Structures are given as C-alpha cells and as structure tokens.
Amino acid sequence: MKYTVWGDFAANVVCFPHIPYIPNKLPCLCGMEVVWYLFNLRNLFPIMANIDHLQFVATGKEQRNIMILMVVGLVLALVGVFLNIDNPTRIWTALLYNTFFTVGIALAATFFIAANTQGYGGWYIMFRRVMEAMSLYLPVGGILLLVVVFLGMGHIYHWLDPSLTDPASPHYDKILAGKSAYLNKPFFLGRIVLYVVAWSAFAWFLRRNSLEGDKGYNQKLYQNSKYIAAFFIVFFAVSESMASWDLFMSIQPHWYSTLWGWYNFISYFVTGMSVTYLLCAYLKTRGYLPYMTDEHFHDIGKFMFGFSIAWTYLYFSQFMLIWYSNMPEETKYYEIRNAHYPILMWFTFILNFITPFLILVTRGAKRNFKVACTLGAVIIFGHWMDFFQMSMPGALANMSHGGHEVHFSGIGLLEIGIFCFYIGLFLFVFFRNLAAAPMLPVNHPFVKESFVHHT
Amino acid sequence: MKHKYIVGIYDDDDKLVDAVKRFAQEGYRVHECYTPFPVHGLDIAMNLQDTRLHTAGFVYGATGTLTAVITMTLIQVMDWPLIVGGKPFFALPSFVPITFELTVLFAAVGMTVTYYLRNGFSIFKPVEIVDRRTTDCKFALVMCCKQYNKDDEQQAIRQLMRETGAEEVNDRLLNNELLPNLYKHGDEHAHAAHH
Incomplete structure (x- = not known):
C-alpha cells in the first residue's frame, strides 16, 4: 500500500487541529514534495517505515497446535455425546452456550471497534486489525449458532411445545399463552436470523x-465508518438484549429479569477484552505489534478490571433483588441453581470478581504480561462457567418434565470438549483473517494518536 | 519569614520538560513546576515518586467496609434484632449496598482530605500563587533558594533557565513555604554529585 501525501495532510489536521497547518499555502509555492517531507508521519516516527509492511504469517507450529486443539476437542465432545446420548437437552444446551x-x-470486538470509532478513540488503532480479525468470526459463529438453534431448539426451549398454548390441552399454560405473541417459533427463528445477518454485515462493513x-487516505471512508458504527451501536443495544432473552432467558420462560441483557453483554464483553489482551500479548511476543507499549496493554487491562466489577454489580443486583423480594416466579431461577449448583454459583463469583478485583487492581499487574494473561485466562474460564450456569440448569429442569427424573449434570467431558473445539475454531478463523491484512491500518486518521498514546 | 524562589517562565510545555531534563542532567533538583494542564512525562523528568494516594484510598475504603459491616452487625444482630421478611438477622446480601456506599464514602472523603492536607490547602491560609499566568498560558519552573543559597549557584540557575528558553526569570518571595516533593530513590546521589 502507498503512503499518500493527502493521508498525512488529513492525519495532521485531524490529530492536531490546534496547530496551524502551514502547507495550506505551501503547495503552490514549493510543490508537494515539501509538504510530503514536512508532514510525513515517517519523518516523525521512523519506526513506521517498517511497520506498514508487517503482515502476520502463521507458522506451521501454530497451525498444527490449533488443529490439535480442534481435533482433541472434537474427540472429547464426541465421547461426551456418546456418554450423554440419552440426554439430548444437555448436548444441545452445551452446544448453544x-x-x-x-x-x-x-x-465484543465489533462493539469495541464501533464504540471507539464513534467516540474518536485513537489509542486502539495499534491493535485494530486484531479486533477486526476477532470480529470476523461473527459470520462463522453466526452460522453455527443458526445450525444449533434450528436443529436443537426442540431440546432446549420448553415453550416451543404447541400444547402449552392450546386452551383445550391439559398442559395449557396461561403465562406462556400470554407470551406467545413474542415467544413463537417463526418470530423467534426470524429474530435469530436477523441478529446473525445484521451483526455479520456490520462487522464486514467496518472491515x-x-x-x-x-489503498490511500480517504476522508469519506472515515465518515462512512462513523455512520456504520453509529447504526451498529443503536442496533446492537436492542439486539443484544433481545438475543439474550431469546437464547438464554427463554430457557426458563416463566422467569424474567430486566437486567438480563446487560448482564449477558458484560459477561461476554469482559471475556472479549481478556481475549484481546491474551492475543495482543501473544502477537507482541511473536514480534508483530512491535510498537504496542505497556500503555496500550494497561488500558486493555483497565477494561478487564472495570467490566469485571460491572459484571459483579449486575450479577449481585439480580440476585439480591430476587432474594429480597422472595416472589415464587422470580426465585425459581435461583432455586434450581442453589439446590443443584451451589459450588458453581460461588466459584463463578470468586473467579469473576474476587480474583480480578484483588489482583488486577494495581497498576503493575495490568502491565505485567504474566499476571494479566493468567488473570485473562481465569476471566475467560469464569465467564464460560457463568454461561453454563445461565443456560444448563434451567434447560435440564424444564425439559425433563416428560416423566423421568431430572439428572443435573455438572461440567463434564462434553462441555470441555466443545469448548476446546470452539477455542480452536475461533483461533483458526482469527489467524486466517489476521493474515489477510497488514498489521497496522496506516492511513487511519488516528494512527499518530495511537503511537503517542500515554495513559 | 519570607522564602525566596527563582521562577522561570516558559511558553511551551515541551520547552519546560526539556528544561527540567536539562536541570536534572546538571545535577540540580527542580523544586516544583506549575502548568495550566497536566503535562505528560513531566513527573518522570522531575524524578517524582509515584503517588501513594491510591494506597491510602484502599485503606480508607477497607475502613469503610469494616465500619459498615460491624455497625450493621451490632445494630441488627446484637442490639436490636428484627425479623424482616423471614430473612436471617445477619442477612449479608442486604448489607452489601450499604457496605458499598460506606466504602465509597470513606475512600472519597479520606482521599480528598489527605490530598488537601498533603498539598497544604486550607481555607485558613492565604493563597499565594507563584505566577498567575500559570493558570492560563505559561509554564513555571520553580527552584528553591533555601537549597541553593549561594549567589553563584543562583546565578548559574538563572543562566540555565535563560539557556533552556525561559521568557522571564523572576525572584519570588512567598510567605508560605512550598512543600517539598517526594523524589524517587537515587535522586540524592545525583544531587550530591553536583556539590
């Protein structure tokens, strides 16, 4: 790609609007070369001469390790499937979550890009391609989500049973009949398809x-990205909330919680920030992202820390209000979890709140790769367990009304296998997309801002 | 008693940071800098110690947490137990919001008071500003004449200020002594080498 004069011109005007831009008068006097020399970012940052050619190439070892992870995950998952062949609810719910x-x-990556684009964020440009490569998992994961929902919804969602909304039936459920305007099969499937298509489209447009x-600096592209980001944020605010009701809250259709959407979103947003930290730290040690400093990592660490606390706030608020008011239709959710998964409830809380709070609170911890990466792995694992306890207990309790006794299974081979497979798949898609583009979007107006970033 | 300071006025933050670095190179200790906005890298150039205010904040916060839990336990469990909605007397989840509020209150008030005390702000003390323009567009570098009390030292400081681009070099007499900063360990050696 070419480093353009107009790119530098615009970059200087956007980044440093308070400095009078002299070359406005110069071009006619001395020609473009002077402007190019005076305002070329390369002259200010000689390091950029190297970085704009930097492009990720996956080594054979990396590809092999990802493949091993996927195969091991698949084998474990298959073993788990055969062990639980009589319990399709568990298999499909594990796949779903x-x-x-x-x-x-x-x-989370798409939202991060959109929010930073909209908020004139410049510091993240250094690792923007990493975030983009993460966001491009959306189409792949979205199709898998559609497959799981289309094939497995009969085993996950209790309210799909048509006899529940039929007044003549002995199973007639007045509450579910009242909710059937929203919770019905065609509308539900239509919504899921809409989410997946729209999210993927937004991620693709930003990319x-x-x-x-x-190819060259273009101010219109930047403006255009701002529009896309704005529309995405508005759409996402509604759709992520609705997606969390559809996919997880409707597993226990009688139960409802008004902060469920936030709670869900923050759970995967903090995971996304931890994944970003881990991937950036890995790429930094591999020599890509050479100019990403402790300052950038510190800020990602702040997101991990801050949103861990935000998660706790919502997790606890939901619990406390239900515990305090003690109304049967609300306490159902916690009754199942408290009776059958008490350790999981508290362990999730410790992993996702106490550990990040006490360890990530210091400045040094956020800047130390060993500490912060360990904490990142803990947060990812903790929120994975959180997703388990959002979905699995409710599905097992509701779907087993057909006569036989409910077997509340914990986290086993099945869940771990599927998780390994999905990590492998995510990394595979991520590295492919990362290798498809240079590591730095050199013509972005805020490149300089990212280089001089200082917390 | 009046305290005498030499004040160099700069018109640019980069010039100020460069001047501070230059002073450190020559073995001087810069007493204080006044700027209209926070200048990145100035704390490093001045070799200032990291603030300990956050540690104090943690201690105040922990005090607030303990105060809340102990007070509520004393009132609601030991002194006057009441059954509310069938909950146990020591109903921890319902204590959490109040505990949180008191933690925040103690941390915030404690840190503010500490900050004011440490910086010598008080409503009873007349305000002395080294140079009024530092609240608008100028940057001041202040050297303490108690530390550099010889005439030739002060002349050298004035000379160095002019060399590093100071617009003006003034002497200021203040009634209140400016509190000394905390410098990082190792600064004493550099300082000693000069003499």
Whole structure:
C-alpha cells in the first residue's frame, strides 16, 4: 500500500487541529514534495517505515497446535455425546452456550471497534486489525449458532411445545399463552436470523472500510465508518438484549429479569477484552505489534478490571433483588441453581470478581504480561462457567418434565470438549483473517494518536 | 519569614520538560513546576515518586467496609434484632449496598482530605500563587533558594533557565513555604554529585 501525501495532510489536521497547518499555502509555492517531507508521519516516527509492511504469517507450529486443539476437542465432545446420548437437552444446551460464548467474543470486538470509532478513540488503532480479525468470526459463529438453534431448539426451549398454548390441552399454560405473541417459533427463528445477518454485515462493513483505507487516505471512508458504527451501536443495544432473552432467558420462560441483557453483554464483553489482551500479548511476543507499549496493554487491562466489577454489580443486583423480594416466579431461577449448583454459583463469583478485583487492581499487574494473561485466562474460564450456569440448569429442569427424573449434570467431558473445539475454531478463523491484512491500518486518521498514546 | 524562589517562565510545555531534563542532567533538583494542564512525562523528568494516594484510598475504603459491616452487625444482630421478611438477622446480601456506599464514602472523603492536607490547602491560609499566568498560558519552573543559597549557584540557575528558553526569570518571595516533593530513590546521589 502507498503512503499518500493527502493521508498525512488529513492525519495532521485531524490529530492536531490546534496547530496551524502551514502547507495550506505551501503547495503552490514549493510543490508537494515539501509538504510530503514536512508532514510525513515517517519523518516523525521512523519506526513506521517498517511497520506498514508487517503482515502476520502463521507458522506451521501454530497451525498444527490449533488443529490439535480442534481435533482433541472434537474427540472429547464426541465421547461426551456418546456418554450423554440419552440426554439430548444437555448436548444441545452445551452446544448453544459454547457457540454463543464465542460469538459473544466476536460481538465484543465489533462493539469495541464501533464504540471507539464513534467516540474518536485513537489509542486502539495499534491493535485494530486484531479486533477486526476477532470480529470476523461473527459470520462463522453466526452460522453455527443458526445450525444449533434450528436443529436443537426442540431440546432446549420448553415453550416451543404447541400444547402449552392450546386452551383445550391439559398442559395449557396461561403465562406462556400470554407470551406467545413474542415467544413463537417463526418470530423467534426470524429474530435469530436477523441478529446473525445484521451483526455479520456490520462487522464486514467496518472491515471493508478499514481495508479500503490501506489503498490511500480517504476522508469519506472515515465518515462512512462513523455512520456504520453509529447504526451498529443503536442496533446492537436492542439486539443484544433481545438475543439474550431469546437464547438464554427463554430457557426458563416463566422467569424474567430486566437486567438480563446487560448482564449477558458484560459477561461476554469482559471475556472479549481478556481475549484481546491474551492475543495482543501473544502477537507482541511473536514480534508483530512491535510498537504496542505497556500503555496500550494497561488500558486493555483497565477494561478487564472495570467490566469485571460491572459484571459483579449486575450479577449481585439480580440476585439480591430476587432474594429480597422472595416472589415464587422470580426465585425459581435461583432455586434450581442453589439446590443443584451451589459450588458453581460461588466459584463463578470468586473467579469473576474476587480474583480480578484483588489482583488486577494495581497498576503493575495490568502491565505485567504474566499476571494479566493468567488473570485473562481465569476471566475467560469464569465467564464460560457463568454461561453454563445461565443456560444448563434451567434447560435440564424444564425439559425433563416428560416423566423421568431430572439428572443435573455438572461440567463434564462434553462441555470441555466443545469448548476446546470452539477455542480452536475461533483461533483458526482469527489467524486466517489476521493474515489477510497488514498489521497496522496506516492511513487511519488516528494512527499518530495511537503511537503517542500515554495513559 | 519570607522564602525566596527563582521562577522561570516558559511558553511551551515541551520547552519546560526539556528544561527540567536539562536541570536534572546538571545535577540540580527542580523544586516544583506549575502548568495550566497536566503535562505528560513531566513527573518522570522531575524524578517524582509515584503517588501513594491510591494506597491510602484502599485503606480508607477497607475502613469503610469494616465500619459498615460491624455497625450493621451490632445494630441488627446484637442490639436490636428484627425479623424482616423471614430473612436471617445477619442477612449479608442486604448489607452489601450499604457496605458499598460506606466504602465509597470513606475512600472519597479520606482521599480528598489527605490530598488537601498533603498539598497544604486550607481555607485558613492565604493563597499565594507563584505566577498567575500559570493558570492560563505559561509554564513555571520553580527552584528553591533555601537549597541553593549561594549567589553563584543562583546565578548559574538563572543562566540555565535563560539557556533552556525561559521568557522571564523572576525572584519570588512567598510567605508560605512550598512543600517539598517526594523524589524517587537515587535522586540524592545525583544531587550530591553536583556539590
């Protein structure tokens, strides 16, 4: 890609509007070369001469390790499937929450890009391509989500049973009949398809604009990205809430919680930030992202820390209000979890709140790769368990009304296998997309801002 | 008693940071800088110690947490137990919001008071500003004449200020002594080498 004069011109005007831009008068006097020399970012940052050619290439070892992870995960998952062949609810719910967990990581990346684009964020340009590659998992994960929902919804969602809304039937459920305007099969499937298509489209448009920018500076692209980001944020605010009702809250259709959407979103957003930290730290040690400093990592660490606390706030608020008011239709959710998964409830809380709070609170911890990466892995695992306890207990309790006794199974080979497979798949898609573009969007107006970033 | 300071006025933050670095190179200790906005890298150039205010904040916060839990336990469990909605007397989840509020209150008030005390702000103390223009567009570098009390030292400081681009070099007499900063360990050696 070419480093353009107009790119530098615009970059200087956008980044440093308070400095009078002299070359406005110069071009006619001395020609473009002077402007190019004076305002070329390369002259200010000689390091950029190297970085704009930097492009990720996966080594054979990396590809092999990802493949091993996927195969091991698949084998474990298959063993788990055969062990639980009589319990399809568990299999499909495990697939559902793992699929959505990884889709959520990609969604978090898309939201992060959109929010920073909209908020004139410049510091993240250094690792923007990493976030883009994460967000491009959306189409893949979205299709998998559709497959799981289309094939497995009969085993996950209790309210799909048509006899529940039929007044003549002995199973007639007045509450579900009242909710049937929203919770019915065609509308439900239509919504899921809409989410997946729209999210993927937004991620793809943001990526397309970013790649177009590599050809030369174009102010219109930046404006266009701002529109896309704005529409995405509005759409996402509604759709992520509705997706969390559809996919997880409707597993226990009588139960409802008004902060469920936030709670879900923050759970995968903090996971997404931890994944970003881990991937950036890995790429940094591999030599890509050479100019990403402790300052950038510190800020990602702040997101991990801050949103861990935000998650706790919502997790606890939901619990406390239900515990305090003690109304049967609300306490159902916690009754199942408290009776059958008490350790999981508290362990999730410790992993997702106490550990990040006490360890990530210091400045040094956020800047130390070993500490922060360990904490990142803990947060990812903790929120994966959180997704388990959002979905599995309710599905097992509701779907086993057909006569036989409910077997509340914990986290086993099945869940771990599917999780390994999805990590492998996510990394596979991620590295492929990362290798498809240079590591730095050099013509982005805020490149300089990212280089001089200082917390 | 009046305290004498030499004040160099700069018109640019980069010039100020460069001047501070230059002073450190020559073995001087810069007493204080006044700027209209926070200048990145100035704390590093001045070799200032990291603030300990956040540690104090943690201690205040922990005090607030303990105060809340102990007070509520004393009132609601030991002194006057009441059954509310069939909950146990020591109903921890319902204590959490109040505990949180008191933690925040103690941390916020404690940190503010500490900050004011440490910086010598008080409503009873007349305000002395080294140079009024530092609240608008100028940057001041302040050297303490108590530390550099010889005439030739002060002349050298004035000379160095002019060399590093100071617009003006003034002497200021203040009634209140400016509190000394905390410098990072190792600064004493550099300082000693000069003499």
